[in-house]
Amino acid sequence: MGVYFPCRFGIVVVMEMNPTKENTEMNTEVTTAPFERSHGRSPKGHGAWAFQATTHRTGYASELTGEVEFFTGTFTEARAAARRFFNAPLIAVLG
Numbered sequence: 001m002g003v004y005f006p007c008r009f010g011i012v013v014v015m016e017m018n019p020t021k022e023n024t025e026m027n028t029e030v031t032t033a034p035f036e037r038s039h040g041r042s043p044k045g046h047g048a049w050a051f052q053a054t055t056h057r058t059g060y061a062s063e064l065t066g067e068v069e070f071f072t073g074t075f076t077e078a079r080a081a082a083r084r085f086f087n088a089p090l091i092a093v094l095g
Contacts (some may be wrong), residue, residue, distance in 0.1 A: 028083045031057045031089045037094030048072045050094040051082035055092070068094065 014058070035043045043049070053066035069076035069085060075093075082091055 013026050026063045027089060028086070028091060029089065030079050030082070031058060032093045035093040035095040043093050046074050049082075051076035051078070051086065052075060052092050052094055053086050053088040054092040066073060 030051075032043055049071050050068050051071065052068045066086075066088075068081065070083045071085075073081070079093075
């Protein structure tokens with residue numbers, strides 16, 4: 001089973017979904033490049049955080065794919081919740 005994300009070139013990006021617990025939190029990288037690009041600092045503190053599945057590590061919005069989901073709490077708590085929710089290899093923190 002996979003999640004399909006259309007991109008602007010008509011190519012479909014497939015991200016495999018595995019419901020087992022050991023794969024839901026391991027090997028999920030969170031990139032803060034979009035947040036740092038717009039705010040000029042690293043994300044920290046308490047608030048509402050926007051995350052989006054992506055295939056690129058840069059901070060350009062045109063490279064982000066998938067739906068945006070919001071999580072509240074400290075950044076560490078929100079990042080852990082996003083890792084569990086998306087189950088994707090790369091997640092971006094939006095700014």
